[in-house]
Amino acid sequence: MRSTTSLLASAIALSGAVLAASAEAATCRDPRGFDAFLADMKKEATAQGVSPAAAAALDGLTYDPKVISLDQGQHVFKQTFEQFSGRMINASRMKQGALKLKQYASPLSRIEETYGAPGAVIVAIWGLETDFGAVNGDFSTLRSLATLAFDCRRTDKFQAELIDALRLVERGDLPPEAMRGAWAGELGQAQFMPSSYVKYAVDFTGDGKRDLLRNPLDVMASIANYLKAHGWKPGEGWEPDQPNFAAIKEWNAADVYARTIAAFATKLAATQAQ
Incomplete structure (x- = not known):
């Protein structure tokens, strides 16, 4: 949910x-x-x-x-990181996130080559925002x-x-x-807020549409484009004490949410190494 x-x-x-x-x-x-x-x-x-x-x-x-x-x-950001991340990085999201990394391995590789952001971070954001497009509002x-x-x-x-x-x-x-x-x-x-849709949405499939409602490749590329535009450094880490955490904070300024993105991405990256 x-x-x-x-x-x-x-x-x-x-x-x-x-x-x-x-x-x-x-x-x-x-x-x-x-x-x-x-x-x-x-x-x-x-x-x-x-x-x-x-x-x-x-x-x-x-x-x-x-x-x-x-x-x-709204009161949810008063939760501690342990409370918030423990609820958000659940078994279902971990399983689905690992599956998405495998399913989209090839386009995620091309997206990383183009924008610098790795698949684990992109998929973590996608999963936390809408459960990979299942619940958009x-x-x-x-x-x-x-x-x-x-x-x-x-x-x-x-x-x-x-x-x-x-x-x-x-x-x-x-x-x-x-x-x-x-x-x-x-x-x-x-x-994406409309202003970010205007600035950062990407037509990654080349079909002439920047479709962030239904096209997962456009969605993932647009997340990566946003991170690139906000200072993502290819090949660098994304944990709170590492260079790319600042770009994650640009995605969401709430510290517990940004740290949860980073933690989820790290866990997903570990599944790729298995």
Whole structure:
């Protein structure tokens, strides 16, 4: 079962975009209501180059109070590393992870040659995020992002993510109805925020699509591309006292989660040596 533990931290770590200030900037908790806020978001999106047709994906969205409740109710990162990793690196994930390393040995080798990140780390992240694509989430991405953007706590961040989600629609990566994932706006088997999808998603199979919802090779290559972009050093270690732990922390800033990725990857790497 996929944990919701990484959702907020991934959202914070994976998105560096900041909404540009403009005369059309939408006002959080607009006293005119959610529909008026969305209308201003459409204006802001088109001012930033999104076509009116793509911006129309915001039409008809409704506020989702469940998303705000989930956002306000996170406590899992208060667990110790031993508690958290003990639950996350379970026997089922270990078995599935070892199988994935064997199943995708050839493409993972090519991915490492291209991006530098080894298969054990890529598969560890894939497994911890969505149980290797088994549980990606079923929240409407656009609705979740619009709800979080309407809330005033991190409105600039989520307004920017909402516009990047519209850019994914604009360039044909995903139709609006396919954009379903975690409650904080993460998409696909790697749980990329839209800003990271825009920047780091890879069409590894060469079919003209960067499909992080259904294509495992695109998913794994995109994880590797993200790590490369955040300073991954080929051939170096990834444990907390080693050079590549910093890149893992860029994936998820929560120390217990980053250490769990590293520990899971080390255990998976050991299975390859057997």
